[in-house]
Amino acid sequence: MSNPAASTTPAELPLLTTAGPWDSILTGDAKTGLEQILPGYLLPRRWFGSKARTIAAVRLAEAIPLDLGVYLTLIDVHFTAGQPETYVLPLAFATGEEAEQLRSARPNAVIAGLHTAEGDGVLYDAVWNKEFDTLLLEAISHGRTWQGADGDIAATPTVAFSWLRGDPREALTPHVLGVEQSNTNVRYGKRLLLKLFRRLETGANPDQEIGSFLTEKVAFPNVPPVAGALEYRRQGAEPISLGLLQGFVANQGDAWRYTLDSLDDYFTRTRASYAPPAWVAVLPQEPLLTLASRPVPKEAAEAIGSYLDSARLLARRTAELHLALASQPEDPVFGLEPFSPAYRQHLQRDMHKLAETIFQLLRQHIASLPAASQETARQVLALEESIVQNFDALLESDISALRQRIHGDYHLGQVLYTGDDFMIIDFEGEPARPLSERRQKGSPLQDVAGMLRSFHYAAYAAYFHMINGPDCSAQTMVDLEAWARCWHLWVSVAYLQAYLEVADGAPFIPAERGELKALLDAYLLSKAVYELGYELNNRPHWVAIPLQGIVQTAQAVQ
Helix, strand or coil: CCCCCEEECCCCEEEEEEEEEEEEHHHHHHHHHHHHHHHHHHHCCCCCCCCCCCEEEEEEEEECCHHHHHHEEEEEEEEECCCCCEEEEEEEEEEEEHHHHHHHHCHHHEEEEEEECEEEEEEEEEHCCHHHHHHHHHHHHHCCCCCCCCCEEEEEEECCHHHHCCCCCCCCEEEEECCCEEEEEEECCEEEEEECCEEEECCCCHHHHHHHHHHCCCCCCCCCCCEEEEECCCCCCCEEEEEEEEEHHHCEHHHHHHHHHHHHHHHHHHHHHHCHHHHCCCCCCCHHHHHHHCCCHHHHHHHHHHHHHHHHHHHHHHHCCCCCCCCCCCCCCCCCECCCCCHHHHHHHHHHHHHHHHHHHHHHHHHHHHHHHHHHHHHHHHHHHHHHHHHHHCCCCCCCCCCCCCCCCCCCHEEEEECCCEECCCCCCCCCHHHHEEEEEEEHHHHHHHHHHHHHHHHHHHHHHHHCCCCCCHHHHHHHHHHHHHHHHHHHHHHHHHHHHHHCCCCCCCCCHHHHHHHHHHHHHHHHHHHHHHHHHCCHHCCCCHHHHHHHHHHCCC
C-alpha cells in the first residue's frame, strides 16, 4: 500500500492517490494525505467554528465503519494557539455518474478527487447521500450500535419515537436543508428532523439534554419533541452527542422574519406621517421595569398593532418554558441552585473579562467606525467604569433568586412562528462557549434580556432597510429612527409585562423589585457589550445598535 500523494486537479479539487481500496486512506500511514488536505475543506464550512484561528495540524482520530460503505470519522483539529477541537465528518466514496453529479450539483460536499485500485471517483461528505440519511433514521428506530477502535456509535429512540415517526410503512424521504449552519439538518418528510452536531465535546449536548427533559419528563408542548439520539460512547467516559432526532415543526419561518415583516408593515403605516408626534419623539426615560408596571399607552398600542399581542404570547411561552425547566427541583441535572458566592465570583470574572476585551476592541476600532457612530462610541467608552461598577454592585451582594437550566442563546432567530403560536428551538447555548459553561445553570432573566435585545436589533434592521432608499433625506432618517425607538420600547414593555405576569412567584424571579431590576440591567448590559464585540468583528455598519443599547441601558441603571 502506498501513501496517498496529494495534488490538485484543474478545477482546484485536491486529488488523493492510493494503490489500495479507497478506505485505505483512513488507516496507518496512508491517512497522511487526507489529513493534509482536510484544512482546505474545513475552513469554508459554516459549521467549522474557528475560522479566525490558524490550523497547525489535522488528525484523523477515529474512523468507524457503518453500512453502505460509509465511515463516520472524528477529526481532531490542532491550532497554533489554544485548545484543539473535534469535528465529525461521515465519509464515502463515489464513482462514475454519482461522482459527476456530486461535483456539479453538490460541490460543497466533495472533499477530494480519489484515484484508487477500485477506480477514480470523489471522497465526499456522506450526509448528502440519501441512503445514508435513511440508514441513520432506521438505526435510531431499531437502537443499533456500531463498534469502533476506541468507542462505539449508539443510536437510541425515545418513548416518543413511534408516534413521531408514524406508520413505519410510510417512506420518509430525507432532505438536507440547504442553508449551512453550525449543525447540519436533515428533514425526513414532514415528520422528523435530524440535527447532526459537527463540533463535538464530551458530555451531553444541551439541545439533547434539555429537549429530552422537556419531552419525556415534562411534556412541554412549545419545543420540538425529541425522537432519538446518536452518541459516541467510550468506556469510562461521558457520551458525546453526535445527533438529535426531533419532531418536525411545520412553520412559517422564524420569529425574526415574522418580526421584520411586521415592522415593515409598521413603517409603511407611519410612512404617511414621518414627523413623529410628541409621544413618539419624546419617550419616557424611566427604567423598563418601571414602565412595565403600567399599561402600554393607547397611542403606541394602536401604532404597533397586532405585533404587541405576538410579543405578549412569546413572553408567555418564554415564562412557561422557564417554569417547565424549574418543575423538577429534585432532579440532579435540572434542580434549582442558589447564586452561591462561588458562582457570583465566576459571573463577575466573566463580565469583567468581557467588558475589558470589548472596550479595548472599541478603542482600537473607533477611528474606523461610521462617523455617525463615533460620538456614541465615545459615550460608551466614558461609561466603562460605571458599567463595571454596576456588575460589581450586583454580584458582590446576596441574590435571593435561584438558578436553573435556561436556553442560553435566546433571540428571535431561536423561535419558530407557526402562524398562531411560537415554538422554541436550539437549546445549545452560545456556540463559542465551552460545553461545560453551556450546561451551567443561570438566571432565566438572561434569556429575557436576550429577547429584549433581539427586539432592539429587529427594530433597527427594519430601520436600516427603510433608510437605504435613494429619496431618504436626513430629516426622514431622524423621524424614522424615532418611530423605531418607539416600537422597540413599547414592544419590550409588553413582553416584560406578560413574562412577569406568568412567572410571578417563581423561585427564579427575585421577590424584591430592586434585585429584579439589578439582575435584568446587568444581563442587558452584558448582552449589549457582547453584541458590540460581534459587530466590531463582523458588521461595523451595524455597530450603532449595541452602542445605543449600552447607552440606553446604562442611563436607565443610573
